[in-house]
Amino acid sequence: MKSTSISSLLPCPKILFSKRAFPPINFSSTAPFSGQVKFLSINCSNSSENGEMGNLKDALTGIVDERVEELLKREENRVLLDGLEKATLRVEMAKKELAEIERQELEAKLLKDYITQLETRTSEIAECQKDILEARAMIEEAERSLNVSGDARRRDATDRDIVNRDEERVESIKAASLSAIVGTLAGLPIFLSRITSSSELILPLSITFISCALFGVTFRYAVRRDLDNFQLKSGTSAAFGVVKGLATLGGGPPLELDAASFWSHALDGAVYVSENFLIFLFAGVGLDLCFKLRILSPFPIDRSISETHKI
Secondary structure, eight states, X not given: OEEEEOTXXXXXXXXXEEEEEOOOOOOOSSSOOOSOOEEEEEEEOOOOOHHHHHHHHHHHHHHHHHXXXXXXXSHHXXXXXXXXXXXXXXXXXXXXXXXXXXXXXXXXXXXXHHHHHHHHHHHHHHHHHHHHHHHHHHHHHHHHHHHHHHHHHXXXXXXXXXXXXXXXXXXXXXXXXXXXXXXXXXXXXXXXXXXXXXXXXXXXHHHHHHHHHHHHHHHHHHHTTOTTXXXXXXXXXXXXXXXXXXXXXXXXXXXXXXXXXXXXXXXXXXXXXXXXXXXXXXXXXXXXXXXXXXXXXXXXXXXXXXXXXHO
């Protein structure tokens, strides 16, 4: 080993440099270094000032840079550097290709998921279409059944209307008969007080019978099911009594232009109206009693009551 002093080159006179020989380093199998690489071993014995240390670092940096440039200028090292650059480019290209492959795999995965969703929605759409077809068939069947039931209801309504009309006629005849009998019986004492022979009863009884029969029909259609309306029932009886009483008064002697004839006609008119009002009032009471006892049915006929009676 040899020691060389380079105090003349460096500001620090106490720094000694020594040369050491090392075995050759094999960097690659194709371009080995020939010869021995020599390094400088620097021993600094003392550094007293920061300025001297800075100069030392600069000197060492310059020496190292020169050595590196010398190594790089060698042909075998250039081949290594070119191979390293090419390898770096290949690595970068491989990284780009790998990223492209990963991107394509991600797109393929997303496309596969989308296709799966489409297949699922397709199956759902098919099920919905099947449900729609079934619902449409049910609706058509319901429409057919409704048409059939509608026709049947119309026929039933027509038949029921015919039956109701017949029943209403029967109830009206019953009301007329009952009212005529009650009214005739109520007017019989009045007629007996005015006649001298039994043959004279035929005309007033006939008129009263027919009038009370018409009153019974009218009373049933006027009162209807409002059986608790006293004003309606008494008003109907009073209207028939006034009309028949005034008609009876009109069939008597004519009115003369004097006070006696006027008062006589007024008294007779009041008596006739009162008598006929009592006759129709008794007839109305008899009808009302029959309605409440359900012997007769008011207009219109209550189907539930009639069906209950049939059962």
